[in-house]
Amino acid sequence: MGALTGEFVHPAAVEANARPAAPSVVLVGTSFRTAEIGTRERIARRLFEIPEPGLRVGRGRVFESSILETCNRLEVYLACSSPNEVAKSVMARLDGDGTSSESFYVKTGADAIRHIFRVASGLDSPVLGEEQILQQVRYAGKTARTSGQAKSILSSLFDAAYNSGKRIRESYKVSPANRSVSAFALRRALKELGRRPAKVLLIGSGETAKLAALRLKGSAVYLLSGRRDVGARFPHAERISRRRLREVSEKCDLVIAATKHHGYALTKRDLPEKRRMVVLDLGFPRNVDPSLRDSKFIRLYDLDAIAAWAVSLRRHENASAERLVEEETRRFDAWLTASRLTPTLANIYKWAERIREEETLAALRRLPRLSSHDKTIIEATTKRLTGKLLSPHATFVKEVGGGEDQSERLLLLESIFRDGGK
Helix, strand or coil: CCCCCCCCCCHHHHHCCCCCCCCEEEEEEEECCCCCHHHHHHHHCCHHHCCCCCCEECCEEEEEEEEEECCCEEEEEEEECCHHHHHHHHHHHHHCCCCCHHHCEEEECHHHHHHHHHHHCCCCCCCCCCCHHHHHHHHHHHHHHHCCCCCHHHHHHHHHHHHHHHHHHCCCCCCHHHCCHHHHHHHHHHHHHCCCCCEEEEECCCHHHHHHHHCCCCCEEEEECCCCCCCCCCCCEEEECHHHHHHHHCCCCEEEECCCCCCCCECHHHCCCCCCEEEEECCCCCCECHHHHHCCCEEEECHHHHHHHHHHCCCCCCHHHHHHHHHHHHHHHHHHHHHHHHHHHHHHHHHHHHHHHHHHHHHHHCCCCCCHHHHHHHHHHHHHHHHHHHHHHHHHHHCCCCCCCHHHHHHHHHHHHHHHCC
16 A cells, blocks of 8 residues: 555555456356357367466456356356456357357346346246256356355355345246256157157156156156166166167157267167157257258257247246346345455545544644543544545445446546545
8 A cells, every 4th residue: 555645545556566456247158049059069169268267368367267058058257357358358269260259148247147147047048947057057156166266256156146046936936847948848749749658768867867757657768878877766767778779769759868978879870760759859969960850750859949949938027036136136246346345445444544644643743732631532533534524435335226336436436536635
């Protein structure tokens, strides 16, 4: 803060030598709403290009980062300075060959906060109230925190998104049968088949496959999985080896692929040539060779097809849940702004205290005959005056609402004291 003088040291000037500018929350993402699945697959392969915390990007610096990767979205959250410059750099890194730049969306500040709260609440999913996304948000935050990528800002943001997501979901009711992509995929398959399938082949043993198996009671289920510990999760399924894939598929009306396998787990040579069936590809990246769509006998639906169908069935948005999202957004944004205010207000109070001390000492030197008791009263009085004079300024910046947002108020406060301190 410099020497004990009346000069106000602007908080931004402190960082010129020591402290970085207050970071902003930035989101760079792509989803089923903005890019088809092939584009999302290409972008996913470049996630390693995301700048590490501590890295300078032009005039900006990345302080924290977290990646939310699901079957329908890829989103990079950053706490950084110079948010627009950093966002452009991240898009360029993820875009690679420049063919998918229009597939991205960028949100900053309160817009980014609002978005992740809507995602966690199941309002931005193709399936309203989607169950899995809430746990995926929690996992993304935990992974970034344990790896050291996310600290005070993004760690708090993801925790707040998870907790608010749970609360907001209580404001609207969604049938358990309609809370997952796999549930809608099965509805689509049953619509195509016109009946419950007699025999089903599951490829993969994750949560999506498990949910599908639970909804297929009464059907004979075959399971292809590389894991050895799947028996308890699929007690009614017959596990098969890869060698039996074509043999078993010739008996099935429905095939569901939902695995983390890289490369196609199901191709033309794995299926019979002339058996009519429905194939659901619920994996990301895709598990099924898309050329199977050329078959006259196979109806293939990937995540994009299921998402489009699910969205078409949504009759209306949930107004009460959206209002709760706004409340949660304002609450977190106010907390984040207050955390930025802490050093600014502290610097202003320290500056004012130095002025008070200097002027009080100068006055007391001119009044040498005052008693110790009188000096104590003057000291206490000047402190109260300083506090009362600065209190309205602090309240003005901290309060929620009003014509300007808190960031604008903070800049105004800094400008007042910077100019007034000259």
